Amino acid sequence: MARREDAMVPEAEFRSYYGQPVIKAPVWHVPHMPLxxxxxxxxxxxxxxxxxxxxxxxxxxxxxxxVTAAAGATLGAGFLVADDEGVGPRRWGCRTGRCRTPVRAP
Structure with missing residues (x-):
């Protein structure tokens, strides 16, 4: 019968740097961003x-x-457009290069 050997090093315990989480929480608020x-x-x-x-x-x-690459790029572009984080269509033109909002001078 084989006997159990003792571990040569102790069990590692989890510690984080200054109590901060090891992995930051994602910054997106929409569920389709990982997709x-x-x-x-x-x-x-x-x-x-x-x-x-x-x-x-x-x-x-x-x-x-x-065809798979084209379908993935098309669907991905749709998800990117849908992810405006509540900015709305008024500011979407600024993201595409045609800024429709007036620029105010200081």
Missing amino acids: YLYLGGLSGGASLMSAAARLAGHDRLGLTAR
Whole structure:
């Protein structure tokens, strides 16, 4: 019968730096932001896979990956537009480069 060996080092206990949390809480307040980030990574990876498949001569895989990349980018753009954090459509024009609000001089 095998006997249990004693640990050579004691059990580690959790301590954080000055009582601060180890990982900060997310700053977004909408539940679809992680989905936006996931879709961005998915479309980027699919576009790289599409390029590699086309170079290797796998046209069907290249087409499937390209369609996946386009769908992920389109859905991700929709989630990005939906995430205005309550700013509203009045200020959205400033984010796209056509600022419709007057600039006030000091």
